[in-house]
Amino acid sequence: MIWNVLANKSLTGEKITNEEALSVLNCPDEELLSLLNAAYQVRKHHYGNKVKLNMIMNAKSGLCSENCGYCSQSSIADTDINTYNMLDKETLLKGAEQAYKMQAGTYCIVASGRGPSRREVETVADTVKEIKDRYSLKICACLGILKPEQAELLKGAGVDRYNHNVNTSETHHDSITTSHTYDDRVNTVHTAKAAGLSPCSGVIIGMKESKQDVVDMAYSLNALDADSIPVNFLHAIDGTPLEGTSELDPRYCLKVLSLFRLINPTKEIRISGGREVNLRALQPLGLYAANSIFIGDYLTTSGQETTSDHRMIEDLGFEVEIVEEKGTVTS
Template sequence: MQTPVLETKPKTDWETLAEEVLAGKKLTKEEALSILQAPDTEVLTLLQGAYRIRSYYYGNKVKLNMIINAKSGLCPEDCGYCSQSIVSNAPIEKYPQLSKDVLVDGAAKAKESKAGTYCIVMSGRRPTDKEVDNVVEAVREIKDQHNMKICACLGLITPNQAAKLKEAGVDRFNHNINTSASNHKNITSTHTYDDRINTLNAVKEAGMSPCSGVILGMGESDEEIVDMAYALYEIDADSIPVNFLNAIPGTPLESMKKLGAIKCLKALALFRYINPTKEIRISGGREVNLRHLQPIGLYAANSIFVGDYLTTDGQRTQWDHEMIEDLGFEIEECAFDSEPPVLNRDK
């Protein structure tokens, strides 16, 4: 009896592709899609290629970020993933903006946790001028006491508010695109995808570093994940938080299934191959989606959040420190980059 011959798809040489990225190559959409759809048996070689890029620009350093939820709930937006939105029935703590002193104390705790970036995050569609002024006062005091990198995430801001934040010392402003332009209507109806892009443009015009990322696992296709990675390339976001949906009971997306750890690793590799010079941060939902494979994600990403998130718990900061140490990596406690890495984007 003749033994059947199994046809196998030729394997991609991921390390060669990584070298081409380092030489300035921009992946085609077909190449990008092949990363997400690579056989699971290739995930280690895929991550080896991603690590080649990551190590070229960042070595084995890991940047830590810590969040303070400066205003919780009370949000008129209908984002389906969010426990703080008006359509959520999740039993969360709700409170108005925290005082300046509480925000300053939070920065001290972030520094104790070896976080180089302190993230002040507020719920709501857009901040009032009074809320912005409170953040401005807190930032000035934090800069004076701790000289930390500050990232603000306050919603849809005006150019005038952006200028105030920049003048006060806010280094970075986060406003995630969250999903692809084509999937946006399935996630929220109270603001548009263009509203988010316009805010990021205001951030850049004010001279703040743009931070923008995604939440994966909200029903998007592989093609839409690729679209997100390219959108962030075009935005030229300096920092890209990659969140994985933590389906919170009481939210419209509470029944969504987890992506699975291997798919999450492929997604992290994708964002590294397409945005090679950028800070790629493993963000919300890593504990429940990547689970025991969290450390491997740092072969593609070079940053994580430590501590708790907005309304969900993170793992113990000590565990994150140990995870980084066990990998043979090093926490980058310095708040500021001397020279940001540059890629030839014209090739």
């Protein structure tokens, strides 16, 4: 395969075929740098060498009724994690201050559970109004399955983006969770979009899915027109049904990131949870396909030192898209 042919198709808006998509995932390791170069041409065209930084605040931990097989916070997980109800406004504000100081452009308020209560939505909405007064951060909320009136309240408060991952392909979904459907997740993305919230939806790679499942995920997010696509790589946690699962190697992870860039050329592709344990020493190469990362810790697992992330970006010759002062973002 001449990988630049796929880059040209992506740049001109021509759809990559299913056969071509599978060839990306099956790319011989000796051609990996050529594939990454093709993905980089698309990334550079739309985003230059800028890298967007995002920070997560685990606003509510555990106490979840869902049975997602990958999650340490689910009802079926036997894990030793901190559990608590929705954090108060002051704690969420301190998190926003930390995100600002770490040069994150987006502050992600994440809560466990099937969906938020009215009180939880009101807490987030009230907090976001004050964050917007103090900082120029974008706010992404991730609170579970959303009702239209809740989406409208969040939008009115100043929330910019709503995250609800599809996580896996439609055909593989029931192997991961049965307490909600794939359509529940897709419908939540549509609910967020209808309220004027920027849709964020992504995946978790490495949950015993097939390569065709991975291709189907990339196409489904293209069809959803998600503005931001977090690509997580499974960090298997002891006490979850996927405990001990270890299917990924760094080179395959880079092929996955290239695939998502080529199928979703104009979208923010974010290397998300599990990048440290799966990409390992090849983490910097991921940014030739992706243009965004999480910094700091994840929900119940640790990330690498923020200074290491900034150094990695600098060593690549890339630029952090930073917040300079309220109301402005520059690089």
